[in-house]
Amino acid sequence: MTFAMVPYMVVFLIFVVGLYAIVAKRNLIKVVVGLLILDYAANLLLVLVGYRTPAEGAPVAPILVGGAGKAADLAARAVDPLPQALVLTSIVIGLSVTALVVALAIRLYEKYGTFDTERMRNLKG
Amino acid sequence: MQGMSPIVKNMTRLVAGFIALFGIYIVLYGHVTPGGGFAGGVILAGGLALVVLAFGEEFARKALTHEAARTADSIGAVLFLLIALLGYAGGVFFTNLLPAGEVGKLFSAGIIAPCNVAIGIKVGAGLFGVFVALAVFRRAGAGGQTGKIEG
Amino acid sequence: MDQVVPLLVAIPLAGGFLIPVIGRLTKSHRATAVLPIAMACGLLVIAVSLLARPDETIVYWVGGWTFPIGISLVADGLSKLVVLIIAVVSLLALLFSLEYMTRYTSPGLYYGLFMLMVAGMNGVVISGDIFNIFVFLEIAGIASYALVAYGTEADELEASFKYLVLSAIASAFILLGIAFVYNVTGHLNWAKIAEVIRMGGGLTMPLYVAAAFFIMGFGLKAAMVPFHAWLPDAHPSAPAPISAMLSGVLIKACGVYVLCRLTFSVLGNHQTFGAVLVVLGTLSMVLGALMAIGQGDLKRLLAYSSISQVGYVVLAVGAGLVGLGLAKDSEPLAAAAQLAVFGGLFHLVNHAVFKSLLFLCSGSIEYATGSRRLDQLSGLGKRMPVTGWTLRVGALAISGVPPFGGFWSKLVIIVALTQMAALGHWAFYIPTALAVATAVVTLVYYAKVQRSVLGGEPSEASGRAREVPFAMCLASVLLAVLCLASALIVLPSVRARLVDPAVRVLSAGAGSTAESATVRAASGDGEVSTPAAAQVAAKEGMTP
Numbered sequence: 001m002t003f004a005m006v007p008y009m010v011v012f013l014i015f016v017v018g019l020y021a022i023v024a025k026r027n028l029i030k031v032v033v034g035l036l037i038l039d040y041a042a043n044l045l046l047v048l049v050g051y052r053t054p055a056e057g058a059p060v061a062p063i064l065v066g067g068a069g070k071a072a073d074l075a076a077r078a079v080d081p082l083p084q085a086l087v088l089t090s091i092v093i094g095l096s097v098t099a100l101v102v103a104l105a106i107r108l109y110e111k112y113g114t115f116d117t118e119r120m121r122n123l124k125g
Numbered sequence: 126m127q128g129m130s131p132i133v134k135n136m137t138r139l140v141a142g143f144i145a146l147f148g149i150y151i152v153l154y155g156h157v158t159p160g161g162g163f164a165g166g167v168i169l170a171g172g173l174a175l176v177v178l179a180f181g182e183e184f185a186r187k188a189l190t191h192e193a194a195r196t197a198d199s200i201g202a203v204l205f206l207l208i209a210l211l212g213y214a215g216g217v218f219f220t221n222l223l224p225a226g227e228v229g230k231l232f233s234a235g236i237i238a239p240c241n242v243a244i245g246i247k248v249g250a251g252l253f254g255v256f257v258a259l260a261v262f263r264r265a266g267a268g269g270q271t272g273k274i275e276g
Numbered sequence: 277m278d279q280v281v282p283l284l285v286a287i288p289l290a291g292g293f294l295i296p297v298i299g300r301l302t303k304s305h306r307a308t309a310v311l312p313i314a315m316a317c318g319l320l321v322i323a324v325s326l327l328a329r330p331d332e333t334i335v336y337w338v339g340g341w342t343f344p345i346g347i348s349l350v351a352d353g354l355s356k357l358v359v360l361i362i363a364v365v366s367l368l369a370l371l372f373s374l375e376y377m378t379r380y381t382s383p384g385l386y387y388g389l390f391m392l393m394v395a396g397m398n399g400v401v402i403s404g405d406i407f408n409i410f411v412f413l414e415i416a417g418i419a420s421y422a423l424v425a426y427g428t429e430a431d432e433l434e435a436s437f438k439y440l441v442l443s444a445i446a447s448a449f450i451l452l453g454i455a456f457v458y459n460v461t462g463h464l465n466w467a468k469i470a471e472v473i474r475m476g477g478g479l480t481m482p483l484y485v486a487a488a489f490f491i492m493g494f495g496l497k498a499a500m501v502p503f504h505a506w507l508p509d510a511h512p513s514a515p516a517p518i519s520a521m522l523s524g525v526l527i528k529a530c531g532v533y534v535l536c537r538l539t540f541s542v543l544g545n546h547q548t549f550g551a552v553l554v555v556l557g558t559l560s561m562v563l564g565a566l567m568a569i570g571q572g573d574l575k576r577l578l579a580y581s582s583i584s585q586v587g588y589v590v591l592a593v594g595a596g597l598v599g600l601g602l603a604k605d606s607e608p609l610a611a612a613a614q615l616a617v618f619g620g621l622f623h624l625v626n627h628a629v630f631k632s633l634l635f636l637c638s639g640s641i642e643y644a645t646g647s648r649r650l651d652q653l654s655g656l657g658k659r660m661p662v663t664g665w666t667l668r669v670g671a672l673a674i675s676g677v678p679p680f681g682g683f684w685s686k687l688v689i690i691v692a693l694t695q696m697a698a699l700g701h702w703a704f705y706i707p708t709a710l711a712v713a714t715a716v717v718t719l720v721y722y723a724k725v726q727r728s729v730l731g732g733e734p735s736e737a738s739g740r741a742r743e744v745p746f747a748m749c750l751a752s753v754l755l756a757v758l759c760l761a762s763a764l765i766v767l768p769s770v771r772a773r774l775v776d777p778a779v780r781v782l783s784a785g786a787g788s789t790a791e792s793a794t795v796r797a798a799s800g801d802g803e804v805s806t807p808a809a810a811q812v813a814a815k816e817g818m819t820p
Contacts, residue, residue: 042451049459093414111430202293219339
């Protein structure tokens with residue numbers, strides 16, 4: 001296991017932590033937070049996948065400054081911009097799901113008076 | 126929710142315009158610098174949320190209403206779809222109709238800028254609507270009321 | 277003519293944003309419903325017109341940006357079939373909601389969310405690259421979470437929460453799979469990924485992991501055992517037309533369709549994935565039927581029955597995949613495998629029709645009597661004749677009684693499995709026997725439903741019942757007619773138009789390589805029948 005694998009291991013760890021929070025926690029809000037962590041881990045993996053080491057020098061972010069003449073230079077040194085676009089979309093999707101699940105949690109709280117899933121009839125894990 | 130102290134209210138009056146301006150800047154320069162529709166929209170929504178937090182929920186019910194947020198939301202989305210459908214005039218769905226210009230200038234990159242504006246309007250209004258629905262309408266719905274949001 | 281393909285997504289998306297505004301301007305329920313029904317009719321017209329040339333694969337490059345950086349929309353035989361199913365079921369469910377949803381508030385929100393769900397499903401089916409499928413999957417998913425919770429009673433909120441959490445876990449797994457696939461192949465386009473995998477000599481370890489993630493994620497969306505836990509809570513709690521949409525088309529468009537695409541056309545190694553699909557399908561089929569027997573709530577029984585019937589579809593498709601993977605030279609095995617795939621797709625069409633009919637009937641029963649429990653309902657056959665007869669038609673069709681469509685599709689599946697077993701693969705006798713046994717069990721519990729709900733003397737709850745309004749009856753009757761009409765798919769002429777192009781697309785994707793298809797296309801040898809070949813041919817045509 002080389003040093004370069006460490007970020008991937010950390011992402012996997014975050015994913016497992018999120019999964020544990022969803023499955024094992026009794027409080028609704030902790031389940032919501034676990035869902036967020038799970039989403040972040042998947043987004044992190046997507047960003048990591050786009051990392052490229054260029055032929056010389058350090059990799060830069062794929063932002064073009066200084067006109068079209070610098071484009072070839074940037075293309076040689078930048079990390080992959082496509083996963084970053086994918087992650088933007090995925091963050092927006094995660095935001096919508098989070099808004100919906102928090103609204104549901106608030107409504108459930110109004111119905112039952114508690115966030116404890118043990119007291120809610122159908123929820124099992 | 127009540128408003129906050131007069132110090133916060135005065136500061137918000139001064140700062141809210143700048144926050145809105147910054148959000149608009151991020152949206153408009155989306156094809157040149159990082160940011161774009163979504164990030165600018167979030168900043169706009171944050172500014173609006175700040176105003177509601179500082180001035181209390183009375184302000185949210187009278188001036189920055191939930192209805193206005195949802196209408197602006199739909200307008201932004203329909204604007205985006207219109208831009209995409211206008212591409213049919215150029216032959217293919219979602220074609221670039223405006224000139225591409227030079228890289229790095231403000232008036233360049235074809236339809237990306239209008240699309241960013243549409244997305245900025247939608248995201249700003251939509252996120253603000255979510256904030257108002259969750260935080261302001263908190264006690265509206267206990268006891269079997271059907272339909273998720275009033276109206 | 278090709279220009280209408282993006283409209284399949286653009287029209288319902290526009291509806292999803294305009295209808296809430298209209299709903300707030302006009303407070304009337306029926307005025308709000310005019311636009312969605314008009315849009316659904318438009319979608320049906322587009323879907324039927326796409327079927328006018330069944331063998332043609334339309335590859336539509338959005339914005340004029342082409343291969344390999346552009347976004348493509350692909351409408352081939354399988355996509356056209358699923359688009360047709362979505363259009364038909366959504367139109368009839370909208371017709372039903374015209375009267376049923378007057379019991380709920382905010383019609384603008386309901387129809388807006390409904391249109392968003394249709395837009396998402398259409399997008400999943402016609403999209404040509406993995407990430408767009410993920411985005412449209414999420415659009416349809418978010419709309420469905422909100423619709424399941426639409427009544428905001430405690431049960432519905434809990435069911436929606438559970439559905440949301442499990443479905444979000446599945447989406448996270450799918451995103452991980454996409455990351456792995458992008459890392460290994462460097463592309464997102466279906467066709468290009470298939471080409472890269474074949475040129476690279478097959479599947480490597482990261483791709484197996486990605487495939488496992490995809491099967492977990494899309495298997496949960498398709499409600500296969502062991503990922504089915506959300507369905508028995510979510511489908512009964514939704515309003516009846518939404519249950520019909522969820523059970524009838526959502527689990528198929530988002531789950532089964534993508535699994536077919538993935539395993540047939542993109543990944544290699546058909547034996548392994550086919551075997552996995554066969555095992556999962558058999559498990560779902562058997563466990564769904566066993567758990568349906570003991571249910572006392574009508575809609576929960578129908579939900580478990582959905583799991584069982586989708587298990588049939590996955591079993592047939594998986595068996596076909598195994599057969600196509602093994603049948604490099606052997607002609608009879610390839611023919612049996614194609615018959616299995618045909619049976620699976622036929623059953624998919626059938627199940628969409630009769631499960632939506634059954635859910636709509638249960639909605640009518642709930643509308644008229646206020647109860648869903650089997651022990652509280654009886655004697656409805658006399659009080660509600662139209663609903664009673666359509667419920668009988670639906671139950672007979674799903675149990676596999678001739679001459680309804682369900683009989684023919686189950687027969688085709690069992691015959692195909694037996695043929696494959698007889699050709700030397702003894703292991704297939706087990707799923708065949710289980711399929712026959714499950715068909716008998718299905719007949720048993722649907723007979724119980726019919727007897728307890730329709731027969732006997734009217735109970736206290738059904739004493740209040742009157743026949744439901746005209747729009748709901750119309751939707752149920754039209755679906756019942758379709759149950760009978762879908763049996764016609766066995767006829768060769770109908771079959772050649774509707775289902776055979778889909779079968780050909782899937783088996784061609786499993787058999788041919790991108791190179792041979794390109795050679796065929798370049799020599800002007802008729803139309804290409806796989807999206808891979810069509811997109812590669814388009815690229816070749818682009819470079820001078």
